[in-house]
Amino acid sequence: MTETVERPVADTREAIEQGRTALGIELGSTRIKAVLIGPGHEAIAVGSHDWENQFVDRTWTYSLDAVWSGLQACFAALAADVREQYGVELRGTGALGVSAMMHGYLAFDAEGELLTPFRTWRNTNTGDASEQLSELFGYNIPHRWSIAHLYQAVLNREEHVGRLAHLTTLAGYVHWKLTGQQVLGVGDASGVFPIDTATGGYDAGMLAQFDQLVAGRGLSSPLAELLPAVLPAGEAAGTLTADGARLLDPSGTLQPGAALCPPEGDAGTGMVATNSVARRTGNVSAGTSIFAMIVLDGPLSRMHPEVDLVTTPAGDLVAMVHCNNGASELNAWAGLFAEFATALGAKADTNTVFETLFRAALDGAPDGGGLMAFNNLSGEPITKLHEGRPLFLRVPGSSLDLATFMRTQLYAALATLRIGMDVLQKAESVQLDRMFAHGGLFKTEGVAQKLLAAAINTPVSVGDLAAEGGAWGIAILAAFLTDRQPGQSLDDFLTGTVFAGARLDTAAPDAVDVAGFDAFMQRYVAALPVQQAAVDHT
Numbered sequence: 001m002t003e004t005v006e007r008p009v010a011d012t013r014e015a016i017e018q019g020r021t022a023l024g025i026e027l028g029s030t031r032i033k034a035v036l037i038g039p040g041h042e043a044i045a046v047g048s049h050d051w052e053n054q055f056v057d058r059t060w061t062y063s064l065d066a067v068w069s070g071l072q073a074c075f076a077a078l079a080a081d082v083r084e085q086y087g088v089e090l091r092g093t094g095a096l097g098v099s100a101m102m103h104g105y106l107a108f109d110a111e112g113e114l115l116t117p118f119r120t121w122r123n124t125n126t127g128d129a130s131e132q133l134s135e136l137f138g139y140n141i142p143h144r145w146s147i148a149h150l151y152q153a154v155l156n157r158e159e160h161v162g163r164l165a166h167l168t169t170l171a172g173y174v175h176w177k178l179t180g181q182q183v184l185g186v187g188d189a190s191g192v193f194p195i196d197t198a199t200g201g202y203d204a205g206m207l208a209q210f211d212q213l214v215a216g217r218g219l220s221s222p223l224a225e226l227l228p229a230v231l232p233a234g235e236a237a238g239t240l241t242a243d244g245a246r247l248l249d250p251s252g253t254l255q256p257g258a259a260l261c262p263p264e265g266d267a268g269t270g271m272v273a274t275n276s277v278a279r280r281t282g283n284v285s286a287g288t289s290i291f292a293m294i295v296l297d298g299p300l301s302r303m304h305p306e307v308d309l310v311t312t313p314a315g316d317l318v319a320m321v322h323c324n325n326g327a328s329e330l331n332a333w334a335g336l337f338a339e340f341a342t343a344l345g346a347k348a349d350t351n352t353v354f355e356t357l358f359r360a361a362l363d364g365a366p367d368g369g370g371l372m373a374f375n376n377l378s379g380e381p382i383t384k385l386h387e388g389r390p391l392f393l394r395v396p397g398s399s400l401d402l403a404t405f406m407r408t409q410l411y412a413a414l415a416t417l418r419i420g421m422d423v424l425q426k427a428e429s430v431q432l433d434r435m436f437a438h439g440g441l442f443k444t445e446g447v448a449q450k451l452l453a454a455a456i457n458t459p460v461s462v463g464d465l466a467a468e469g470g471a472w473g474i475a476i477l478a479a480f481l482t483d484r485q486p487g488q489s490l491d492d493f494l495t496g497t498v499f500a501g502a503r504l505d506t507a508a509p510d511a512v513d514v515a516g517f518d519a520f521m522q523r524y525v526a527a528l529p530v531q532q533a534a535v536d537h538t
Contacts, residue, residue, distance in 0.1 A: 024475025366516025
């Protein structure tokens with residue numbers, strides 16, 4: 001964002017009281033976060049609430065009760081931050097935006113009742129649907145896309161299919177309850193069903209193909225009538241209703257009337273938060289999952305199962321390499337080391353544990369030193385793994401030291417991303433002018449950034465671009481709705497207004513690390529049958 005300007009508290013208080021603010025809320029995999037931004041687009045208050053998915057009946061899910069209790073706790077924390085910093089109540093905001101983890105399946109009947117528990121992006125039980133739709137469309141349909149979940153339900157002859165009146169994503173659901181509008185931002189919609197970038201809507205030819213495929217198999221309406229409407233960034237997507245305000249803030253302090261931007265997925269808000277919506281730019285986001293978004297100059301030469309084609313919030317074509325497994329296994333190992341430190345009588349907070357472990361990785365053997373790790377807690381479509389089985393392996397004679405162990409664990413978090421990036425960079429010769437990185441994996445300065453640069457052999461930048469992450473990104477999209485000049489593009493708004501003077505730190509790939517990661521990847525690919533065997537036999 002622009003260089004931080006110390007604004008007098010009185011000025012910020014006045015902006016809050018006058019509603020010259022924008023609020024962004026993002027429901028991530030492990031945390032719900034709210035960011036309030038001021039007229040200069042800087043974060044002026046934050047709130048958050050931790051939550052976790054549940055594995056129920058072999059399905060990754062969150063309950064709708066957890067959605068609303070989490071949102072209310074998050075908003076209450078934000079309001080408390082406003083009260084503590086500025087001495088005023090948060091009674092309203094000029095604009096508001098909702099974002100959430102992309103894809104998944106929320107299905108409702110005509111009365112608005114949920115028909116089946118929320119099926120998140122993490123589920124990989126849609127293999128048959130994914131394969132059949134990809135072949136039918138000639139277009140990669142990943143396991144986690146909403147249309148894959150719907151068609152799998154058709155294939156499974158699930159009872160709820162005949163009562164389906166509306167399906168959406170998590171962001172679309174929350175937006176609907178806040179505004180009454182069943183819409184999606186085009187970026188989030190591109191993970192529901194393929195988008196025709198020429199029209200900005202769902203691909204009409206593929207809609208017709210799908211309707212023909214499922215004719216007589218239980219669906220009550222054509223697919224187009226079941227999907228949310230599609231809107232690009234900058235379009236009005238309703239206003240906060242009185243019922244919506246009460247859902248966010250049961251105390252009644254928050255007043256209705258805020259203008260809402262189209263709801264977006266976390267991939268789209270990550271692009272905004274790193275100023276990566278222009279062609280030949282990209283970003284890597286690493287948290288529970290890890291994914292890269294590359295804005296393309298034009299279409300790819302052919303379909304690749306490792307690459308999703310989605311869009312920016314403005315509707316431009318994006319190649320997405322999405323890996324279900326990111327930093328969760330690293331978190332588990334950090335927790336183990338923290339427990340050991342406590343057993344020794346040492347006191348170390350979580351940040352210190354991560355900082356110590358990550359910095360140790362810089363001294364590890366560049367090729368992993370004969371160690372091998374797989375970080376798959378859940379299935380991983382890129383490596384055709386249907387269920388997760390985290391593994392750590394080593395060959396006799398390898399050196400089991402902390403530095404190389406941690407480097408191997410970090411390599412494992414980047415390995416499947418590398419497989420997908422090879423498709424783009426080598427098979428498709430996709431060119432990148434700049435790549436940004438953000439997310440929890442990159443909080444320890446200079447470590448994961450350096451290893452990612454080696455993994456994709458591309459300079460990687462981090463900085464103050466995404467200090468508050470996707471919640472800030474959706475707040476910026478909300479501000480774009482109310483602050484944009486006539487005819488101004490999202491790219492122009494970000495580059496010329498929001499990010500003017502932004503500070504960046506760029507790490508170039510180190511030749512030794514590049515060669516080391518290449519050697520690690522050769523062993524990683526060779527060991528994939530071991531990972532599959534662990535799934536088959538445990």
